[in-house]
Amino acid sequence: MDAIYARQRHFYDLTRKYYLLGRDRLIARLDVPSGGTVLEVGCGTGRNLIAVAKRYPAAKLYGLDISEEMLTTARASVTRAGLSDRIVLQQADATDFDAAALFGAATFDRVLFSYTLSMIPDWQAALRQGASVTGGALHLIDFGQFERLPGWFGRGMKAWLTKFDVEPRAGLFDFLKSLDPTFACRPLFRGYAWSGELRR
Template sequence: MDAVYAAQRHIYDATRKYYLLGRDRLIDDLAPPSGGTVLEVGCGTARNLIVAARRWPQARFYGVDISEAMLATARVKVAKAGLSDRITLAQGDATAFDPQTLFGVAGFDQVFASYTLSMIPDWVGAIEQGARVLAPGGVLHIVDFGQQERMPRWWRGLLFAWLGRFHVTPRRELPVALRHVSREQGLSFGFETLLRGYAWAGTIRR
């Protein structure tokens, strides 16, 4: 990931805002309690964490990412936004991070993954871990590319070919994985399509 984002991180936010749709909708749905904790898995440049911290000033925010290059950019952006006291960042694997070791937090009230599962090889493992670190009553929120099922066929072909150039693979089995993980951990899940299938959104609730 460092190799992929060594250069891209400098223009990542400016380019992705036009097609990573549904991110701000997810942030609006977080609604953490007063003094609550929110974790973003695959936080990248911290764009989402900064928006979320401003939207929900009563909560503390945490971000984990495997790319130290992206985290370097994220730290600068968080500091520039004046949010270093409310956003904590750490390097870690989305499938196996220890929240107590990284952040001194046993579980989170809200966890979210925004357009990250399509880039994580063991994406089901990332869902499992995201659900595992939920505090009682916590919710895991996911938004990512859908299968473009109600879009023109030519659009789907062009989009998927373009995404493939950046090692992005929309996860066709996402709803199945959400159901499987929720059953394995004794949790409940929800799933919906957005924008004619452009994006898919899911939740797992403890």
């Protein structure tokens, strides 16, 4: 991941805002309780955590990512935003991390996955791990199967995403329901994105 993001991290946010759709909608739905905690799994450049911190000024935020290159950008962005006292960042594997050792907390009021599962080879393990540290609600958004968009668009998007080692997870909804039958799953933007929400 460091090899992939060594250069991309410098322009990642500028380009991704045009096709990582629904992230701000997800953040608006978090409904973080006053003084609550939020963990983002696969936090990348820190863009989402900064947005969450601004929307929920009493929240304490945590982020982990496997790429130290991305975390270098995230730490710089958090510092520029004046949020170093509220956002803690650590390098870790999304599929196997010790939240208590990393952050001093075993569970979090909100756990967030934003366009990360399509890049994690063992995405099922990452979801199990995220669910295990969810004390309130788990929220996710990622690429869908483009099922209600023109066929040429879906084929083109999947081919293009493959160039960046991104694979929309066709079995996502079925896995979420197997993980917990109360998972609320829905397509967005005619299947461009899929979202899921689990409330404890």
